[in-house]
Amino acid sequence: MQSGLISNRSYLGRSCPACGTNNAGRSIMSTPPAESEPFETLRKYWYGFFKDKRFFAYDRCKTCGMLYCAQYFSEAQLTDLYASMPANMEEVSPGSLARTQAGYFDQLQRNAALRGQFLEIGPDTGLFAELCLRNGTFQKFWMFEPNAGAHAELRRRLSGADVEISTAHLDLSIVPEGAVTVAAMIHVLDHIVDPVQFLRELRPKMAPAGIILIVTHDESSLLARILRAKWPAYCLQHPHLFNPESIRRLLASGGFEVTSTVKSVNHFPLSFLAKQAALVLGARAEFPALARWEIPLRLGNFITVAKPQLSVSD
Ligand SMILES: [Zn+2]
Structure with missing residues (x-):
């Protein structure tokens, strides 16, 4: 051998x-x-x-x-x-992706003042960050995006704002302590191999009244139970998967206290869903005629909002 x-x-x-x-x-x-x-x-x-x-x-x-x-x-x-990672979900139309992100933003708006310093891990081309720029009065954007191929589009979306873009993923050393009022991690925490260590690094960067918004898959969802091993989130990219209770415990270990968890709505073109359904059944098929129909689904994702646990030094 x-x-x-x-x-x-x-x-x-x-x-x-x-x-x-x-x-x-x-x-x-x-x-x-x-x-x-x-x-x-x-x-x-x-x-x-x-x-x-x-x-x-x-x-x-x-x-x-x-x-x-x-x-x-x-x-x-x-x-x-x-x-060698391509852009996420490239088959999903920009409109569907934007509406899904708007749902996440709506949840942020209900829970946080849109001012101060915004930090996002894995912003990709900046759809979510742009919503925060347009609808808030943030004075600084800290963007940690390892995919350098997304940086030009990210910079364009956030043009006019004070933006720091880093290819570092897990190294937050450039961010001042106590600065971050809103931190977002959309489909990130279930990719990070040591999430508690990362949260402990993020925790001191947060302002005492800051909040973090996290979007992850829900391994306790009905969809996961029905599809079992065919559930798409069981994959090589996820070293762990959360449910609302396990993320609460993990965040507590990392110095954060959960204030709410809600199921999120994802918008998908019917053509994309039909293709995925066919794959689950073991067939390859395309359904271009269905592309203009789009449906909102609760597809086994959830949004967690948390705040830093207060420590003696706060
Ligand atoms: Zn354990």
Whole structure:
């Protein structure tokens, strides 16, 4: 056997990302599970939506209820995979994406004053940040977007504002302590391998009255229960998945207190949904005639709003 194959198969062993214990039972896995295959084989499954899918087995922590992969890609493997990542959900029309983001923004508006300093992790081309710019009076935008290909469009959307764009994803050292009034993470926290460590870095950057808005998949959703291993969020890009209770516990470990969780509405063209339905059934089909119809669905995502726990120093 070649030694390269052995090193390619060496994935990272993980304890529970929320509570740190190693007491978990198998919840769900693909057949075969990703950890039984070499890295080069998994590369082609990274983008998802294959008839046969691969993901690392998800275990349920018996201590805190968190759903997570006890084996996952190493940091070097992830850097390699994310470097060749295309834009998210490119089949979904810009209009659908904008309406979905508007729903997230509506939730932000209900919970936060739109002023001070706005920080977003993974803003992509800045759809959400632009809503915050147009509808608020933020004086500073901190954008952490590792995909440099999105920066030009991001800069254009936020033109006229005081913007700092960084390719760093998890290094917030350029942000002053106590500065951030609103932080947004839309489909980010279920990608970060050590979310508690990241939240502990974010916590001191928050103003005492600041809020964070997080959008994640909901592994306790009806859709997840119906589709089981075919639920699209079980995939190589998610080392763990949340439900409203497990995210509350994880945020508490990171220094934040949840103030609300609500199911979010996603807007999808019917053509996209029909194609996904066909894939779940094992067929490949296109439905261009349905593209102009769009429906709002609660597709197993939820929005969490949280505030920093007050510490003695506040
Ligand atoms: Zn746990």
